[in-house]
Amino acid sequence: xxxxxxxEIAEQLGISVTTVSKALKGYPDVSPKTRKAVxxxxxxxxxxxxxxxVNLRTRESRTIGLxxxxxxxxxxxxxxxxxxxQAEQHGYLVIILQSNESLELEKKQVALLMxxxxxxxxxxxxxxxxxxxxxxxIVARGIPFVQFDKISKLIPSSKVIIDDRAAAASxxxxxxxxxxxxxxxxxxxxxxxxxxxxxxGYKKALQDNGxxxxxxxxxxxxxxxxxxxxAFAARIVDEHPDVDGLFAITDLVAVGALDLFNERxxxxxxxxxxxxxxxxxxxxxxxxxxxxxxxxxxxxGEAAFGLLLEEMTAAREQTRPQPRTVSFPTRVxxxxxxxxx
Amino acid sequence: xxxxxxxEIAEQLGISVTTVSKALKGYPDVSPKTRKAVxxxxxxxxxxxxxxxVNLRTRESRTIGLxxxxxxxxxxxxxxxxxxxQAEQHGYLVIILQSNESLELEKKQVALLMxxxxxxxxxxxxxxxxxxxxxxxIVARGIPFVQFDKISKLIPSSKVIIDDRAAAASxxxxxxxxxxxxxxxxxxxxxxxxxxxxxxGYKKALQDNGxxxxxxxxxxxxxxxxxxxxAFAARIVDEHPDVDGLFAITDLVAVGALDLFNERxxxxxxxxxxxxxxxxxxxxxxxxxxxxxxxxxxxxGEAAFGLLLEEMTAAREQTRPQPRTVSFPTRVxxxxxxxxx
DNA sequence: TTGTAGGCGTTATCAG
DNA sequence: CTGATAACGCCTACAA
Numbered sequence: 001x002x003x004x005x006x007x008e009i010a011e012q013l014g015i016s017v018t019t020v021s022k023a024l025k026g027y028p029d030v031s032p033k034t035r036k037a038v039x040x041x042x043x044x045x046x047x048x049x050x051x052x053x054v055n056l057r058t059r060e061s062r063t064i065g066l067x068x069x070x071x072x073x074x075x076x077x078x079x080x081x082x083x084x085x086q087a088e089q090h091g092y093l094v095i096i097l098q099s100n101e102s103l104e105l106e107k108k109q110v111a112l113l114m115x116x117x118x119x120x121x122x123x124x125x126x127x128x129x130x131x132x133x134x135x136x137x138i139v140a141r142g143i144p145f146v147q148f149d150k151i152s153k154l155i156p157s158s159k160v161i162i163d164d165r166a167a168a169a170s171x172x173x174x175x176x177x178x179x180x181x182x183x184x185x186x187x188x189x190x191x192x193x194x195x196x197x198x199x200x201g202y203k204k205a206l207q208d209n210g211x212x213x214x215x216x217x218x219x220x221x222x223x224x225x226x227x228x229x230x231a232f233a234a235r236i237v238d239e240h241p242d243v244d245g246l247f248a249i250t251d252l253v254a255v256g257a258l259d260l261f262n263e264r265x266x267x268x269x270x271x272x273x274x275x276x277x278x279x280x281x282x283x284x285x286x287x288x289x290x291x292x293x294x295x296x297x298x299x300x301g302e303a304a305f306g307l308l309l310e311e312m313t314a315a316r317e318q319t320r321p322q323p324r325t326v327s328f329p330t331r332v333x334x335x336x337x338x339x340x341x
Numbered sequence: 342x343x344x345x346x347x348x349e350i351a352e353q354l355g356i357s358v359t360t361v362s363k364a365l366k367g368y369p370d371v372s373p374k375t376r377k378a379v380x381x382x383x384x385x386x387x388x389x390x391x392x393x394x395v396n397l398r399t400r401e402s403r404t405i406g407l408x409x410x411x412x413x414x415x416x417x418x419x420x421x422x423x424x425x426x427q428a429e430q431h432g433y434l435v436i437i438l439q440s441n442e443s444l445e446l447e448k449k450q451v452a453l454l455m456x457x458x459x460x461x462x463x464x465x466x467x468x469x470x471x472x473x474x475x476x477x478x479i480v481a482r483g484i485p486f487v488q489f490d491k492i493s494k495l496i497p498s499s500k501v502i503i504d505d506r507a508a509a510a511s512x513x514x515x516x517x518x519x520x521x522x523x524x525x526x527x528x529x530x531x532x533x534x535x536x537x538x539x540x541x542g543y544k545k546a547l548q549d550n551g552x553x554x555x556x557x558x559x560x561x562x563x564x565x566x567x568x569x570x571x572a573f574a575a576r577i578v579d580e581h582p583d584v585d586g587l588f589a590i591t592d593l594v595a596v597g598a599l600d601l602f603n604e605r606x607x608x609x610x611x612x613x614x615x616x617x618x619x620x621x622x623x624x625x626x627x628x629x630x631x632x633x634x635x636x637x638x639x640x641x642g643e644a645a646f647g648l649l650l651e652e653m654t655a656a657r658e659q660t661r662p663q664p665r666t667v668s669f670p671t672r673v674x675x676x677x678x679x680x681x682x
Numbered sequence: 683t684t685g686t687a688g689g690c691g692t693t694a695t696c697a698g
Numbered sequence: 699c700t701g702a703t704a705a706c707g708c709c710t711a712c713a714a
Contacts, residue, residue: 005691016701021693029699048456052397053691056706061393063436063457071421077413084412084439093457095404095434098425115389116404116434226626255626262628282623285567285596287603346707357685362709370683394707397690 004045013037024049055117060316063093064308065113067123069101069150074251074280075297076124079148082301083122090309092119101223103128110134119315120144120308125152127189127224142320144311148304150192158307159325160300164194167293167330168201169208171275172247174291174332176209178273178340180245184217186232186257188224188249195249198277202247216240221249229256236272237264244272251276251283251292258286258337274337288336296328303328345386354378365390396458401657404434405649406454408464410442410491415592415621416638417465420489423642424463431650433460442564444469451475460656461485461649466493468530468565483661485652489645491533499648500666501641505535508634508671509542510549512616513588515632515673517550519614519681521586525558527573527598529565529590536590539618543588557581562590570597577613578605585613592617592624592633599627599678615678629677637669644669 010017015034023030023038055061066083068076080096087094095118099106106126113121121138135155138145148160175183185202188195206213217240219232229248236243248254254276261268268274268288276283276292283290303326314321351358356375364371364379396402407424409417421437428435436459440447447467454462462479476496479486489501516524526543529536547554558581560573570589577584589595595617602609609615609629617624617633624631644667655662
């Protein structure tokens with residue numbers, strides 16, 4: 001089961017390695033006869049170019065790196081699906097690393113990928129990320145780089161996002177349309193741009209409807225978990241019995257809140273209407289089913305790879321395309337948790 | 342931002358590449374003075390070995406390949422988490438590919454990984470897999486290989502599994518303990534070993550309790566989806582009004598069944614008790630909450646990488662360790678869907 | 683202690 | 699049309 005090399009084929013055929021290489025790669029300047037002989041022997045011996053040698057020679061590995069906060073997550077696993085699919089279609093393999101929402105780990109992962117010399121890097125920032133040095137380093141080295149979802153606006157790279165502010169505003173508007181007037185918000189951590197934008201969307205919708213913004217109705221997650229959803233929901237019930245609507249940063253948190261409301265016999269949507277974000281699968285099967293904002297994970301992943309591919313293609317010509325930002329539309333998915341009047 | 346090479350350091354210092362290489366790798370036969378100079382310059386110039394060259398030279402890439410049916414899946418995403426974590430700790434990167442439950446794709450992915458010359462392959466088979474050639478090829482080439490979860494028993498490789506038969510039997514025994522006597526089973530597709538084993542566990546539990554096996558109570562999934570769960574649940578209600586228990590191949594299917602039962606006002610667990618498999622997150626938040634079998638995804642992933650690491654280490658010494666099989670314990674997680682009497 | 687030389691397998695250049 | 703030659707960057711006998 002040994003590996004066939006060009007040299008072996010050349011020796012067997014009594015020709016040079018050069019010619020074998022050319023024949024195999026379809027160069028025109030090889031006689032049909034020689035080509036045929038080479039092809040046949042290569043076939044017979046199951047020749048496969050040694051990718052290590054090819055990498056060294058061509059200075060590329062046809063491998064990209066992907067850094068995300070966590071794999072076991074509805075939205076991100078769909079993004080991965082989109083990325084892997086597109087990558088494969090274009091002959092790229094994907095190395096996946098998790099930051100576990102830690103900035104320190106994230107930096108380490110970036111370093112790892114750079115020294116592995118991947119052809120490009122796709123990344124969604126961790127919640128802790130409030131520092132850009134590692135991203136600047138990627139750009140400075142001229143490594144094709146695309147950010148998606150949780151991005152740093154200041155880094156000059158292509159980006160794939162949704163309009164979080166508008167999406168959040170539409171979620172809150174939906175609650176308002178359903179008659180809510182005292183709307184609480186369980187927001188994401190302080191750093192991520194998308195948590196900030198969603199919070200701003202929340203405020204904007206209130207303002208647009210002449211509802212006063214009350215900071216005491218805003219609760220800030222640290223880890224964005226089911227448990228936090230439960231805990232904040234309890235506080236909402238205890239501290240603000242007049243709250244009649246809740247917008248949560250993501251469905252997981254909203255589901256935690258629903259769980260608590262069910263336990264405390266707080267009627268949803270009658271007493272409090274609830275809307276989440278990202279439209280996780282479970283939201284359609286829980287009771288009451290959860291209204292949410294549809295965020296197309298797979299498409300975002302596909303688009304992110306598409307942009308990266310452009311950059312990688314350009315990089316081969318030593319050029320760098322103008323960074324582009326692709327924004328995906330979102331929409332409200334209405335379910336029972338907001339179905340009233 | 343150009344890349345530093347050994348050669349450049351050597352030239353700058355007026356010494357040979359060899360000496361630089363040795364100094365950097367901590368060989369003893371370098372004078373402290375030279376070593377210091379080299380270290381300092383390497384540091385200053387941010388020297389990083391070119392991994393392409395190292396790969397070619399050492400014939401390994403410190404990269405492994407992982408092939409799974411789908412990323413966006415509760416169990417598999419947890420397995421990935423475990424694998425990536427361990428891999429990183431041991432200096433390995435992970436390339437992930439999906440088979441999308443297609444044998445054809447799975448074969449393609451294996452071929453891709455082999456020609457990329459990954460140091461090892463981890464794999465869980467697709468539901469379509471009823472043919473072993475590609476797996477035999479991996480083994481024949483002497484590539485370190487570990488199977489997990491959905492495995493082919495006939496391939497001589499290390500494996501990480503749970504005792505699906507026993508776990509399924511315990512699930513069904515649980516239903517019986519709760520008073521069920523007419524127990525339906527929505528099983529997995531015909532090929533996967535774990536679907537077969539779970540089916541066998543179902544039969545065994547019936548037999549152990551003197552309950553006659555009735556093949557008309559067994560429904561076979563093709564795609565193992567929520568929708569199939571719903572569809573089969575409807576058939577169960579229509580075709581077998583006397584059924585009082587249901588064991589589903591996985592929680593997603595069980596949740597589909599619950600959804601249909603809720604819709605049809607079939608009381609769970611009073612009229613039909615339901616138990617799933619794998620203990621997906623959503624099972625604890627749906628209504629009624631779903632009893633299930635806990636299957637430790639992350640641990641399985643970690644163990645699989647551990648075995649692969651052993652094989653890779655051995656492979657470096659041209660040896661091949663005796664294949665081992667690690668089996669993880671499972672347990673019944675009781676929730677409302679089986680809570681009666 | 684240091685350096686020379688050869689090689690890993692492929693690809694590109696350029697001369698024949 | 700073919701092939702010799704030289705990289706790519708690193709590693710490691712072995713020689714000095």
